[in-house]
Amino acid sequence: MIATLENVSLLDETDELASMLIHSEIFAYYLACRDAADKDGTAQKLIRQFLKIKEKYDEVQRFGRYHPDYKPVIRQMMDAKRDMDLHPTIAAYKQAEKEVSDLLGAVSLRLARAVSESIKVPTGDPFFDRSCSTGCGGGGQCRCRSGVRNRQKKN
Numbered sequence: 001m002i003a004t005l006e007n008v009s010l011l012d013e014t015d016e017l018a019s020m021l022i023h024s025e026i027f028a029y030y031l032a033c034r035d036a037a038d039k040d041g042t043a044q045k046l047i048r049q050f051l052k053i054k055e056k057y058d059e060v061q062r063f064g065r066y067h068p069d070y071k072p073v074i075r076q077m078m079d080a081k082r083d084m085d086l087h088p089t090i091a092a093y094k095q096a097e098k099e100v101s102d103l104l105g106a107v108s109l110r111l112a113r114a115v116s117e118s119i120k121v122p123t124g125d126p127f128f129d130r131s132c133s134t135g136c137g138g139g140g141q142c143r144c145r146s147g148v149r150n151r152q153k154k155n
Contacts, residue, residue, distance in 0.1 A: 021107070025098050033096040034091075040089040047090075050080045 021027060037043050058144045060067045067073075084090055105121075112119040 011104045019106070021103070024103070026096075026103050030096040030100045033093040037089050037093040038144070040087075043084075043087050043089045046084045046087055050084045053077050 007079070053073070053076050056069070056073050060070050060073045064070070109121045112121045
């Protein structure tokens with residue numbers, strides 16, 4: 001790649017955007033929640049228990065319902081996940097993680113739309129993913145305009 005003034009300027013702006021994201025309140029809260037989860041002994045114990053049961057769960061899934069311990073392991077997995085998800089420190093961490101993910105999805109969508117409306121951006125958020133203007137190839141299952149046009153052409 002040939003370094004032009006335009007490329008260098010674009011890289012500088014990219015670094016500035018990354019710095020803004022890293023220094024945002026949302027990211028600072030995420031880091032604080034992550035540190036709190038790392039230092040919380042109860043949370044770490046719940047995570048270890050979940051991972052231990054997850055190993056059993058993965059083994060049982062290889063054989064499906066024919067495994068002799070299928071139902072007890074499935075129940076243990078659901079209980080461990082619920083206990084872990086309901087712990088306040090872990091719940092706050094997961095919420096902060098989702099907020100960072102939503103922020104990155106929104107930034108990605110805005111950058112893509114600045115270039116072209118036809119760029120598809122998988123954000124993981126159905127609100128943003130549904131707003132595609134060129135279609136998803138799913139026949140309009142996402143309720144995009146392309147799917148509506150395709151159905152109108154067929155009729």
